[in-house]
Amino acid sequence: MPLEAYIALSAVLFATGAAGVLLRRNPLVMFMAVELMLNAANLAFTAFARARNALDGQIFALFVVAVAAAEVVVGLAIIVAIFRRRASIDVDEISTLRG
């Protein structure tokens, strides 16, 4: 498969993820959308790495996976904490830091 196909798929996945983050109000769904964006980036990384016949892109992808796991841990913990306090996890209701 040509490189362009991978990049196109990656772009579609990223746009889908970004739209999900912007449009959905459920933080769990937003997290999934964020994961979609991260993995779109991973796809691009590995595709380019393969095309250039180098390993650095794949290593980047591994880092992204690790960081994403950590981010999800923290994010889910926050969501659980908020849910316990307010019995609601609509992100638009959590706007007490408005200036």
Next chain:
Amino acid sequence: MERTAPDYAALVLLLPALGFLASALLGRWLPRAVVALVACGAIGVAFVAGLSVTMQMAALPAAERAQRLVLWPWIFAGDFRVSLGFLLDPLSLFMVLVVTGVGFLIHVYAVGYMHGDPGFGRFFAYMNLFVLAMLVLVLADNVLLLMVGWGGVGLCSYLLIAFWFERPEAADAGLKAFVVNAIGDVGLMLAALLLYGRIGALDYATVLSQAPQALDQRAATLVALFLLVAAVAKSAQLPLHVWLPDAMAGPTPVSALIHAATMVTAGVYLIVRLHPLFVLAPEVLALAATLGALTAFFAATLGLVQTNIKRVMAYSTVSQLGYMFLAVGLASFSAGMFHLMTHAFYKALLFLAGGAVIHALGGEEDLRKMGGLRQRLPVTYWSFLVGTIALSGVLPFSGFFSKEEILSAALAGPRANPLLGLLALATAGVTAAYIFRALLMAFHRPPDEPEHARHAHEAPPVMALPTLALVALAALGGLVQVPGVSHAVEGWLEPVFAKAHADVVPPFSPWVTALSWLVALAGLAVAWRVYAPPAKEAPRVPSGLYRLLANGYYVEALYSAVFVRPFRALARGLGERVDRGVVDATLDGIGQRLADLSRGLRWVQSGYARSYALAMLLGTVVLLWYLLWK
């Protein structure tokens, strides 16, 4: 090991320093008896050490009675070299003995006077620090170290005048003393700078030996004039006398120690110590004599109308310091120092006895509310009487001999100045009148408020004993120098003046003695005539004259109008216009602009996570756009 004089001399300085540290750091936790013992012990042992140094010095031949004790190099920067050095010579040891001797007696007295005061430890810390600063002042062997002591005694004076700082008048008086003394400090600083500029050194030996060559007439006059300003401010002479009467707001032992016996005489000491500089500028010396005689007379007349017993004695101190200035102004330096010593004795005595009266009446200082205390306070009465007679200059009490020398110098000496002499003679009469008036009002006159006197009680032994020691000194202290019999002070100080042959020893003249006796007796008679027991109401003085005296010749009013009020107005103007109008307005404006800006940008922080995400996305897109297609 054989102890030499300088070692004990270091002890003289070390003990008050340790006493100060002990009282200052631990005074709050130590029992009062320990604080009192340490504070008095430090000064007492310092006196004994000073005495032993003096004895050793006296055993030396006269030419060797000047030893330097250099503790450390202090400031060594290029050509500028000053050591932490002390000079032991007859003059400095004379002052050491007066300061520690009278200081010790007053410290002991203060143990009784201040007992029960919540600031007991603080008081003795300040007192010991004062003695230390005064000793540094008199023992310094260079002008810079002298200035350290000079500033130190000024600081302690401020701290002790304002000791009861919760009273506004005490705090104000302390501030006033500090500000007026600052004028003198500037004078001393200018003199030191000029000396260093011309001579390139600040130690007495170099300065005094090279001054005749290094200073031209103009520079010599300027240096002497600046030094005179310093001396006038410290010794409360005309026209800078205004701080001393107010300084009586401090506790009475402070008035006795600092504002009668020791610190205020620092001006006289300064002139005597640096007399070769003044000899180079005879006009300045003449000015000192004139100021002294004028101060002596005017301050004495002010003493006639004071109603506060301590203010009577404050003006008396100013007046007696005027006598000393007159003496040193006529180049009779040893006569001035002799009067300094006898004055320290009898004025400290008057203050301690007066303090006992105040103590007995529970803090009452108004002469009009005293009276009839002779029976209630016999010991205090007799002590005060001795001080009165010594101050009036009646044979054979101490004041007689020293005042006699000054009057002789002014009327019959080689530098006699009849005008100043007559002024000094008149002062002798006024002196006798005002102090006898105070005595009659406090002890003889029937009291206006008998209630007051009924509760009066004699001072405890810790106060009475030092007073009695001063009674002996005030009565007999003058006998060390009797015309034609002995000349202990003059002989002891002679090596200091030997090099320049500067000291003019006044001749003994019987007619001056007779005259001063008559004048003093006339003063006593006038006071008796007006204030003798039956008299109750105030005497009739022409009201214009009375008002003039009661207002201190309007000097205070003049200073208030010329300096204080314009300065306050200036400060207020600066505060309102410049500080609030410019400085505050600028800062407030910056803050206001920032607040406005922030308010304008508030909407950005919507609190909605998704709008932040959108902003991030758009930002990233714009950035990428820019990077890829720029």
